[in-house]
Amino acid sequence: MTASKADMTTGPDTVAAVVRQWQAVHPGFDTGPMEIIGRVNRCAALLQQAEDAPLRRAGLTRPEFDLLGALRRTGHELTPGELARETFSSGAAVTKRLKQLTERGLVERRGDTRDRRVAHVRLTDDGRALVDAILPDQLAYETTVLSSLDPERRHELAGLLGALLGQLEGRLGGGLRV
Amino acid sequence: MTASKADMTTGPDTVAAVVRQWQAVHPGFDTGPMEIIGRVNRCAALLQQAEDAPLRRAGLTRPEFDLLGALRRTGHELTPGELARETFSSGAAVTKRLKQLTERGLVERRGDTRDRRVAHVRLTDDGRALVDAILPDQLAYETTVLSSLDPERRHELAGLLGALLGQLEGRLGGGLRV
DNA sequence: ACAATGTATTTCACGAGTAAAACACCTGTT
DNA sequence: AACAGGTGTTTTACTCGTGAAATACATTGT
Secondary structure, three states: OOOOHHHHHOOOOHHHHHHHHHHHHOOOOOOHHHHHHHHHHHHHHHHHHHHHHHHHHOOOOHHHHHHHHHHHHHOOOEOHHHHHHHHOOOHHHHHHHHHHHHHOOOEEEEEOOOOOOOEEEEEOHHHHHHHHHHHHHHHHHHHHHOOOOOHHHHHHHHHHHHHHHHHHHHHHHOOOOO | OOOOHHHHHOOOOHHHHHHHHHHHHOOOOOOHHHHHHHHHHHHHHHHHHHHHHHHHHOOOOHHHHHHHHHHHHHOOOEOHHHHHHHHOOOHHHHHHHHHHHHHOOOEEEEEOOOOOOOEEEEEOHHHHHHHHHHHHHHHHHHHHHHOOOOHHHHHHHHHHHHHHHHHHHHHHHOOOOO
16 A cells, blocks of 8 residues: 555655654554644744745844734734734734834834824835835745645645634634633 | 635635735735745644643643654654754754753653764653653644544645645755745 | 864853733723 | 723743854764
8 A cells, every 4th residue: 555545645745754653653543633733834834934035135034024014915004902913923022023123214103192002103115115125025935935736736725724724713713622 | 706716715814814905005916825825824823822732731832742752753762963853943942852851851861872972862651651641632632623624625635735845845955946 | 093074962142932010091980 | 080990012031942152072084
């Protein structure tokens, strides 16, 4: 059984090797979930490492770019709290990043006139130009990275991931019980 | 056009909303890659957060569990360098983790008799028992998390991710040119 | 044998993220 | 008006990972 149906679609990746090892040690276990979760984690690690390359050229980390991108794509000012929610990071992390990005002249802040607790953050012209300069590179690079999958498979993969993510966000966001 | 073919497979996840925002700002861009890479990253973040729950009950972080798991599934001793490669982390990180895990009595080290630079790390009985106690919980939890996808889709997803990961590891591991 | 080079591991200094406390301010109630 | 409690943001203390230097040892060539 060297070429089963599963082997046709399953590449010779490191996760497959790990799963085989586990099955040898614990033959009864259902290792199905590992083949998805392990691969998602590993793909994320590799993709982030790869994606960081174009960003690093611009002197940005990915979380920094996510923050700038959130401002760019929404098209309006955001408060630190909104930025934290939008970029899925803690408020404290956003505070630090805003400090750095402000010093670099990429974002500006202004206080709210009604509620003096809240701040409004917006891109400077430089910040906006930087995002617009990076984004095409970023997308081109991502296209290259995914080029090994043909368009149909890419579409399938995007759909399945979307379905999974939709469920995860519903469940986990709504308070998943363990 | 409220229910196109794409919308059938694409869940109402946050990445879809982000992509829509980008398309509104930069209508010409091919946002296809974002729908995969963005979702992989977001899924990884949510899954890790979720997975951490069972591990945290055992007082372990995920990198620590990965290290113990590598020892368990290979079934033999590993050197720090091998552990670093196996868990995709830096040597320095492995050194730190080994220090902690040794103090907790979960792993033991022994020097190589031939080459006195290298150390050999193995699980203690406690360490092995801990991994074997956690793993079923872990797999059961992962199954729960993925239960929203029917088995056929799970298989499809695992296959596509395996193909992607296989390519990524070949490319990036072999030195991807930007 | 001895220097030169290479390899395995650890140490160090630092950057980045987090949770929890602190702070500043708002809002509803009495 | 004054206070109690809630919310937005920042600060603090800490942990963890990283890259680069340091360390210790092995190996190769002369």
